[in-house]
Amino acid sequence: MLLHMLLTAAATAALVSHRIDETVCEDRCGDVVIPYPFGTTTGCFLDDNFFITCKKSSNPPQPFLWKTNILVTNITIDGRLHVMSTAGRDCYLEGGESDPISTRRVFSLSEFTISSTENMFTVIGCDSYAYIEGSISNRLYTSGCMSFCDKLDDVENGTCAGTGCCQIEIPKGLKQINYSAGSFDKHKSVLEFNQCTFAFVVEKTKFNFSSSYIWNITEKVHTVLDWTVTDHGKCENGSSSSMNYACKENAKCIVPEDGSPGYRCQCQPGYGGNPYLPNGCEESCLFEILENHIVNDGNEEQVKEVAELAKICLNVKGEERPTMREVAMELDGLRMMHKHSWVNAELNPEETERLLYDNADVYKYGDGSNTTAGYDSLKDHVLEVLDDGR
Numbered sequence: 001m002l003l004h005m006l007l008t009a010a011a012t013a014a015l016v017s018h019r020i021d022e023t024v025c026e027d028r029c030g031d032v033v034i035p036y037p038f039g040t041t042t043g044c045f046l047d048d049n050f051f052i053t054c055k056k057s058s059n060p061p062q063p064f065l066w067k068t069n070i071l072v073t074n075i076t077i078d079g080r081l082h083v084m085s086t087a088g089r090d091c092y093l094e095g096g097e098s099d100p101i102s103t104r105r106v107f108s109l110s111e112f113t114i115s116s117t118e119n120m121f122t123v124i125g126c127d128s129y130a131y132i133e134g135s136i137s138n139r140l141y142t143s144g145c146m147s148f149c150d151k152l153d154d155v156e157n158g159t160c161a162g163t164g165c166c167q168i169e170i171p172k173g174l175k176q177i178n179y180s181a182g183s184f185d186k187h188k189s190v191l192e193f194n195q196c197t198f199a200f201v202v203e204k205t206k207f208n209f210s211s212s213y214i215w216n217i218t219e220k221v222h223t224v225l226d227w228t229v230t231d232h233g234k235c236e237n238g239s240s241s242s243m244n245y246a247c248k249e250n251a252k253c254i255v256p257e258d259g260s261p262g263y264r265c266q267c268q269p270g271y272g273g274n275p276y277l278p279n280g281c282e283e284s285c286l287f288e289i290l291e292n293h294i295v296n297d298g299n300e301e302q303v304k305e306v307a308e309l310a311k312i313c314l315n316v317k318g319e320e321r322p323t324m325r326e327v328a329m330e331l332d333g334l335r336m337m338h339k340h341s342w343v344n345a346e347l348n349p350e351e352t353e354r355l356l357y358d359n360a361d362v363y364k365y366g367d368g369s370n371t372t373a374g375y376d377s378l379k380d381h382v383l384e385v386l387d388d389g390r
C-alpha cells in the first residue's frame with residue numbers, strides 16, 4: 001500500500017505538458033523533451049535564449065539551439081543542456097599540404113556556459129596542439145593542450161596524458177569559446193597513421209579515448225552546457241522582487257556557484273515539477289505520506305532513493321524483488337541517517353567513521369561484503385539488492 005503510493009508519487013514527478021497563458025505548447029521535439037523555459041513556438045519560451053528550432057523535416061524531428069546548427073539532445077530542468085558540437089580538425093596530406101577540410105571552430109554561445117564539471121577540452125594527435133579561448137566574466141581565457149607520439153604502439157587506450165591524447169579541465173564560468181587545432185611539423189613523421197589534430201570539448205562520461213581515434217573521429221561530439229535565466233531580476237536570498245521574476249509558486253531561485261550571471265529556479269522542499277511554470281511545483285504526495293519529521297531540506301534525495309526502491313519492488317518480477325526484510329533495512333538506514341543528521345552535515349572523517357561503525361549492521365547484507373562509507377552507499381545498496389538476483 002505504502003509502496004504503491006510511493007510509486008505513484010515517483011511517477012507524477014515526471015514532466016507535465018506545458019501551457020503558457022492561452023498558448024498550448026509542444027513539450028517535445030522528436031525524442032527530446034522541451035521543458036519550459038525552453039520552447040519551440042512564439043509565446044512558449046521565456047525569452048530568446050530559450051528558443052529551440054524544431055526541424056520537422058527530419059525524421060524524427062530534431063531540436064536545434066536558437067537558429068544555429070547546434071543539435072540539442074537533452075534538456076534538464078535543473079540547468080543542463082546537452083548538445084552536439086563540432087570537433088575542430090587540422091589535417092595534412094602527403095607532401096605537407098594542408099587538407100582543405102581544416103577548420104577553426106567557433107562555438108560562441110553568448111548566454112550559456114560550458115559546464116566545468118561535465119566536460120573536458122580534448123586534443124587528439126601525434127604532432128598536435130590546440131588552443132581554447134573564451135571569456136570568464138568578460139575576462140579573456142586562453143589555454144591549450146599538446147600531444148605527441150612516435151608510433152601507434154605507444155598510444156594507450158583510455159588515457160589522455162599527452163601521448164596521442166591530451167585533456168584539460170574546463171574552468172568555471174567559461175563562455176563564448178572557440179578552439180583551433182594545429183601541428184608542430186605538419187605531421188610529417190607520423191603521416192602514415194596520423195594525418196590530423198582533433199580538438200573538441202566533450203562530455204567526460206561519453207568519451208573514452210581509443211587509439212583508433214588517432215586516425216579519425218566522428219564529426220560531432222557530446223557537450224554539456226549550463227543554462228541560467230538572465231535579465232529576469234536579481235536572485236537574492238532565494239527570491240526576487242522583479243516584475244518578471246522567472247520562478248513561480250512554491251519555487252525559489254538559486255545563484256549558480258560558478259559565478260555565471262543569472263539564476264535557476266528550484267521547487268521548494270516537498271514540491272516537485274517545473275518551477276518555471278505557473279503552479280508548476282506541485283506538492284509531492286511522496287512527502288505527505290512520509291512522516292513529516294523525516295523530510296527536511298536536506299534529505300529529499302534519500303527519500304527519493306526510497307521511492308526508487310519502492311518502484312523497483314513493484315516493477316520487477318517476483319523472484320528479482322528484494323525481500324521485505326531488505327526493504328525494511330533500507331528504511332531503517334534512512335531513519336538512522338536522519339537521526340544522526342549526516343544528510344547535509346559535513347562531518348569530520350573520524351566522526352563519520354564512528355557513526356558508521358555504530359550502525360554497522362544496518363549497512364551489512366547477508367553476503368558480508370564490504371560496503372563503502374556514508375550516504376553514498378545507499379544507492380549501491382539498492383543496486384546490490386537487485387544484483388542479488390532474487
Ligand SMILES: *[C@@H]1O[C@H](CO)[C@@H](O)[C@H](O)[C@H]1NC(C)=O
Pocket residue numbers: 031032073074075076
Ligand atoms: C535526459 O536527462 C534525464 C536526466 O538526466 C534522463 O533521465 C533522460 O533519460 C535523458 N533523456 C535522453 C533522451 O537522453
Ligand SMILES: *[C@@H]1O[C@H](CO)[C@@H](O)[C@H](O)[C@H]1NC(C)=O
Pocket residue numbers: 106108133134135140141175176177178
Ligand atoms: C575566440 O574567443 C575569444 C574569447 O571569447 C574572442 O576574443 C575571439 O575573438 C574569438 N575568436 C574568434 C575567431 O571567434
Ligand SMILES: *[C@@H]1O[C@H](CO)[C@@H](O)[C@H](O)[C@H]1NC(C)=O
Pocket residue numbers: 157158208209210
Ligand atoms: C575505456 O575503454 C577501455 C578499453 O578500451 C576499458 O578498459 C575502460 O574500462 C574504459 N573506461 C571507461 C571509463 O569506460
Ligand SMILES: *[C@@H]1O[C@H](CO)[C@@H](O)[C@H](O)[C@H]1NC(C)=O
Pocket residue numbers: 155156157210211212
Ligand atoms: C585500443 O582499442 C582499439 C579499438 O577501440 C583496439 O583496436 C586496439 O587494439 C586497442 N589497443 C590496445 C593496446 O588495447
Ligand SMILES: *[C@@H]1O[C@H](CO)[C@@H](O)[C@H](O)[C@H]1NC(C)=O
Pocket residue numbers: 216217218219
Ligand atoms: C573522418 O571522419 C569524417 C567525419 O565522420 C569523415 O567525413 C571523413 O571522411 C573521415 N575521413 C577519413 C579519412 O576516414
Ligand SMILES: *[C@@H]1O[C@H](CO)[C@@H](O)[C@H](O)[C@H]1NC(C)=O
Pocket residue numbers: 236237
Ligand atoms: C538576505 O539575508 C541577509 C541575512 O539574512 C540579510 O542581511 C539581507 O538583507 C537579505 N537581503 C535581502 C535583499 O533580503
Ligand SMILES: *[C@@H]1O[C@H](CO)[C@@H](O)[C@H](O)[C@H]1NC(C)=O
Pocket residue numbers: 368369370
Ligand atoms: C573490507 O575492507 C577492509 C579495508 O578496505 C579490508 O581490510 C577488509 O578485509 C574487507 N573485508 C571484506 C570482507 O572484504
